[in-house]
Amino acid sequence: MTAPYRTHRLTRSRNSVFFGVAGGIAERFGWRPGTVRLAFVVSCVLPGPQILLYLALALLLPKPGY
Known part of the structure; x- marks a missing residue:
């Protein structure tokens, strides 16, 4: 049996x-x-744009309730 589809x-x-x-x-x-x-936090020790991606998501994701 599969998990129900999430619409969130x-x-x-x-x-x-x-x-x-x-x-x-x-x-x-x-x-x-x-x-x-x-x-x-663990991924931050690897090279890459993790912090920039996090900041971009903070700007682009809507606040809850919208």
Whole structure:
């Protein structure tokens, strides 16, 4: 049996530490917010535009309720 289709849009979370991006991703996919935050922090030791991507999502994702 497959999981039901989710219709929840990706938005920033009200449960936010920094802009609510990680919390919004966690809510959208049914993950724990702490796990998403930890994955982001660990990914920052790798080369790449992680911080720029996070800031872009903070600007582009709508606030909850919109």
